[in-house]
Amino acid sequence: MADHTRIIAQSAALEERTHGLLFDLPELGEHVSGFVVRFDNQVYAYVNQCAHVPIELDWNEGDFFDLGKDYLLCATHGAHYQPQTGHCVMGPCKGKRLQKLNVSEENGNILLDVDSINNRFNVGF
Numbered sequence: 001m002a003d004h005t006r007i008i009a010q011s012a013a014l015e016e017r018t019h020g021l022l023f024d025l026p027e028l029g030e031h032v033s034g035f036v037v038r039f040d041n042q043v044y045a046y047v048n049q050c051a052h053v054p055i056e057l058d059w060n061e062g063d064f065f066d067l068g069k070d071y072l073l074c075a076t077h078g079a080h081y082q083p084q085t086g087h088c089v090m091g092p093c094k095g096k097r098l099q100k101l102n103v104s105e106e107n108g109n110i111l112l113d114v115d116s117i118n119n120r121f122n123v124g125f
């Protein structure tokens, strides 16, 4: 069976509710990235595009959490997203959500389910 995962980061490099790690998503275009964060010791990944305007969420690379470390934040107009689901709970995109990607951890690595790139509008819902 073909392996439909690829390593995007080392588990040890991703700490709880701190900087997210960016990774390339060449399937979606030359300059499109994804990011992965750790929240309540689970890993969650999304396409790095706000649901309001499709621009990157982080002004400072990897800065995705709000001050309280409870939500993912878009630096442009302040949209707040639930880390577990990507749902926008506050801001101009309320009711929309980030494009979710499936990730898992194995042998010290964080793996991206490559198939979830194409299914990103349906993952986890």
Ligand code: FES
Binding pocket: 050, 051, 052, 053, 054, 055, 074, 075, 076, 077, 078, 079, 091, 092, 093
């Ligand atoms: S571009 Fe993200 S909230 Fe407006």
